[in-house]
Amino acid sequence: MSEPTNENAPENKEPAPNPPQETPEEKGPEPGEFGKLLAENGLTVDPLGPDAVGVEMIGVAPDKVLDVAKFLRDSQITKMDFLMSVSGVDHKEYRESVYHVYSVDTHKSICIKVKADNDHVPSLMPVWPAADWHEREAFDLFGIIYDGHPDLRRLLMPVDWIGYPLRKDYKQDDPRLVWNER
Amino acid sequence: MSNVAEADQTQENKIFTTLQNLLESNGIICSSVDLLYNWARSNSIWPMTFATSCCGIEMMSTSASNFDISRFGSEVFRATPRQSDLVITAGTITHKMAPALVRLYEQMPEPKYVIAMGACTVTGGMYEDRTYSVVRGVDRLIPVDVYVPGCPPRPEALLDALMLLQKKMRKESIKDRRQRAELHKPKVRLGPGEVLLPLGTTDEEFVRWGVQAEGYNVTEMQKNGELELVRGNCKFRHERADERERARKQRTGA
Numbered sequence: 001m002s003e004p005t006n007e008n009a010p011e012n013k014e015p016a017p018n019p020p021q022e023t024p025e026e027k028g029p030e031p032g033e034f035g036k037l038l039a040e041n042g043l044t045v046d047p048l049g050p051d052a053v054g055v056e057m058i059g060v061a062p063d064k065v066l067d068v069a070k071f072l073r074d075s076q077i078t079k080m081d082f083l084m085s086v087s088g089v090d091h092k093e094y095r096e097s098v099y100h101v102y103s104v105d106t107h108k109s110i111c112i113k114v115k116a117d118n119d120h121v122p123s124l125m126p127v128w129p130a131a132d133w134h135e136r137e138a139f140d141l142f143g144i145i146y147d148g149h150p151d152l153r154r155l156l157m158p159v160d161w162i163g164y165p166l167r168k169d170y171k172q173d174d175p176r177l178v179w180n181e182r
Numbered sequence: 183m184s185n186v187a188e189a190d191q192t193q194e195n196k197i198f199t200t201l202q203n204l205l206e207s208n209g210i211i212c213s214s215v216d217l218l219y220n221w222a223r224s225n226s227i228w229p230m231t232f233a234t235s236c237c238g239i240e241m242m243s244t245s246a247s248n249f250d251i252s253r254f255g256s257e258v259f260r261a262t263p264r265q266s267d268l269v270i271t272a273g274t275i276t277h278k279m280a281p282a283l284v285r286l287y288e289q290m291p292e293p294k295y296v297i298a299m300g301a302c303t304v305t306g307g308m309y310e311d312r313t314y315s316v317v318r319g320v321d322r323l324i325p326v327d328v329y330v331p332g333c334p335p336r337p338e339a340l341l342d343a344l345m346l347l348q349k350k351m352r353k354e355s356i357k358d359r360r361q362r363a364e365l366h367k368p369k370v371r372l373g374p375g376e377v378l379l380p381l382g383t384t385d386e387e388f389v390r391w392g393v394q395a396e397g398y399n400v401t402e403m404q405k406n407g408e409l410e411l412v413r414g415n416c417k418f419r420h421e422r423a424d425e426r427e428r429a430r431k432q433r434t435g436a
Contacts, residue, residue, distance in 0.1 A: 157315065158278045165314040172314050177277070180318055182310070 032056035034110050037077060043068050048113065055100075057111040062121050065114050069127040072101060072110065079105040083124070086134035088142035090168050095144050097121045101128070116144050123149040141166040216355050223267075224351040225255040227295070227344070230266035232286065234273030237300040237334040241272045244337035254344055263289040268347070269324075270340070274302040274309065275317045287324045295351075297343050298326045301333045308333070 029049030034056050038045050046059030060068050072080040082102040089096040099112040114121050123146035124131045135146045136155040143164035146152055154161060162174050233241055245251045260266040263286045275283055298320050301307030306318035327350060328343040
């Protein structure tokens with residue numbers, strides 16, 4: 001009599017822990033403070049959660065990034081008046097432009113990530129003029145083309161350089177540089 | 183074409199010897215001219231203000247009171263190549279900086295000297311392995327007299343290099359200054375079929391430049407049409423890229 005009860009008991013217990021494991025994986029990150037504010041004002045963004053130091057990250061489509069940037073700068077709640085950095089990221093399939101913006105007034109910052117549409121991203125120079133050289137650098141090293149930038153030239157590499165050196169698939173095969181081979 | 187240079191040199195030596203004989207027959211001894219000339223020259227080496235990165239800080243430290251480069255007569259850092267005898271390449275040279283460095287070197291008057299300061303200018307340093315933008319050693323662009331290893335070297339090392347350079351200068355003779363000028367022409371150690379030509383060089387000049395293509399008879403190659411002359415400042419042309427590629431593949435085993 002004791003044997004069948006022992007066999008039945010683990011069978012009954014097995015299905016019990018399964019349902020709670022499935023539910024948290026399906027949910028994406030919750031929209032943070034700025035994500036909610038943007039959604040209230042009719043600007044839908046992709047919440048990406050906080051980064052390692054707790055700065056809220058949002059993903060924005062290239063055609064909406066100018067509106068979002070203008071809102072973040074002009075809104076009396078956010079007052080994002082200081083563009084800290086523009087970075088380029090190479091994900092192999094696509095390139096990404098990442099903006100870190102800070103508010104001198106509220107001491108809060110936000111990270112805006114824009115997936116480049118076939119390497120094209122609108123320039124944020126009309127909103128934050130500081131983007132000028134940052135975007136030129138990202139163009140120089142990653143080949144991200146910032147539409148609307150008034151002077152998109154190479155910044156760090158020589159003017160006649162071929163290719164974008166920080167891309168993952170970059171291979172230096174410029175015949176003019178044979179003399180500098182290892 | 184090399185005969186032209188040789189003829190020039192022998193003629194110059196003849197003039198010197200006849201002049202020396204003439205003076206000596208009149209009771210004037212010329213034997214100490216070299217000594218005097220080199221003494222004056224080696225004790226007033228004016229360096230050019232050329233610092234591209236952290237080695238520049240050590241160079242400044244060398245010129246400051248603790249180490250005091252003026253003990254060797256080199257405290258006058260000139261901000262123009264036209265007044266300087268020495269270029270201390272203090273820092274990494276990138277592809278963007280390379281044409282500027284070659285141009286500055288070419289603007290310096292003879293006799294001119296180069297001290298390669300720091301690992302970056304000796305071999306490329308920590309950028310030597312996989313770099314897309316750094317020149318692997320400044321001797322690929324200009325001839326170097328003294329190499330100073332270190333990252334960055336201490337001021338004592340730079341002073342030691344300066345003293346070595348002084349020793350070298352004291353051994354030189356005023357007679358073979360043409361030969362020295364040859365040695366101090368900017369040169370690029372290129373493979374077969376590649377030669378750097380500065381702007382405005384003539385065909386005679388080319389032979390001197392061609393010396394750098396080691397183990398190859400450049401004039402012969404030029405006759406056979408294996409080599410193409412490219413004019414312009416710091417422009418390079420390769421004619422045997424496939425050969426080099428094969429050699430590199432063999433070397434790396436790819």
